[in-house]
Amino acid sequence: MAIHIHSKREIEKMRATGRLAAQVLEFIEPFVKPGVTTDELDRRCHDFIVEHGAIPAPLNYKGFPRSICTSINDVVCHGIPGPRVLADGDIINVDITTILDGYFGDTSEMFTVGEVSSEARKLIDVTRRSMWLGIKEVAAGKRIGDIGAAIQGFAQGEHGYGVVEAFCGHGIGKVFHTAPQVAHTGRRGTGMRMKPGMTFTIEPMINEGTHECRVLEDGWTAVTLDGGWSAQTEHTILVTEHGHEVLTMREHAFSM
Numbered sequence: 001m002a003i004h005i006h007s008k009r010e011i012e013k014m015r016a017t018g019r020l021a022a023q024v025l026e027f028i029e030p031f032v033k034p035g036v037t038t039d040e041l042d043r044r045c046h047d048f049i050v051e052h053g054a055i056p057a058p059l060n061y062k063g064f065p066r067s068i069c070t071s072i073n074d075v076v077c078h079g080i081p082g083p084r085v086l087a088d089g090d091i092i093n094v095d096i097t098t099i100l101d102g103y104f105g106d107t108s109e110m111f112t113v114g115e116v117s118s119e120a121r122k123l124i125d126v127t128r129r130s131m132w133l134g135i136k137e138v139a140a141g142k143r144i145g146d147i148g149a150a151i152q153g154f155a156q157g158e159h160g161y162g163v164v165e166a167f168c169g170h171g172i173g174k175v176f177h178t179a180p181q182v183a184h185t186g187r188r189g190t191g192m193r194m195k196p197g198m199t200f201t202i203e204p205m206i207n208e209g210t211h212e213c214r215v216l217e218d219g220w221t222a223v224t225l226d227g228g229w230s231a232q233t234e235h236t237i238l239v240t241e242h243g244h245e246v247l248t249m250r251e252h253a254f255s256m
């Protein structure tokens with residue numbers, strides 16, 4: 001499948017939607033506190049996105065019923081906002097996808113709720129670092145497999161965590177999910193070569209225990225098979241002549 005190379009004009013649109021998605025995460029962070037429901041986080045993000053002239057991509061996407069994903073503790077991804085109240089000690093991924101002027105921007109971050117165990121904080125730290133190690137591999141001429149190799153080498157190789165294989169990063173642009181598929185495991189020197197103008201996400205899901213997942217009866221919520229906790233962070237990346245640009249960068253975000 002041919003992979004779209006974005007023109008200068010399209011890259012500007014990807015920058016704009018990526019910037020907005022990043023701003024949603026900055027906006028919602030102070031609300032992620034004990035006592036809040038995930039429905040309230042969803043409503044606030046929904047309103048923010050619409051007020052900025054954009055559409056929340058998840059809403060009605062293949063039947064998804066909310067505007068963001070909220071994935072708590074053992075939820076790997078695609079958690080559906082609802083009446084669940086955030087409690088002291090929870091960890092939560094908030095995943096935002098905007099459609100601005102027809103272009104998709106996709107980013108997610110982990111938040112801690114009140115006092116969180118040192119084990120959970122380490123899981124989040126390793127997950128973020130693994131994402132950044134993957135991002136560092138992005139450059140014209142390098143291969144997609146280099147990304148997964150870097151992520152897996154660190155998260156599994158150095159820390160013994162499970163790297164989820166059932167869900168991958170993805171090409172993104174005028175469509176939500178397209179080629180290339182960006183696995184978070186793999187071997188160096190394998191897979192397609194990256195070219196300037198390609199845009200895709202890197203979004204490793206890292207599990208304390210087994211990498212295996214199952215999907216709940218709601219058809220969306222993916223949880224770990226063993227009940228261990230899971231963390232995920234995500235950015236939308238542009239391949240450039242000399243490396244990459246993180247289109248969903250935030251001013252105060254952790255980076256490496």
Ligand code: MF3
Nearest residue numbers: 058061064069078095097106
């Ligand atoms: N934002 C998710 C991703 O990173 C996809 C969510 S699809 C939904 O690819 F329908 F669950 F919202």
Ligand code: CO
Nearest residue numbers: 106201203234
């Ligand atoms: Co994504």
Ligand code: CO
Nearest residue numbers: 095106107234
């Ligand atoms: Co996402």
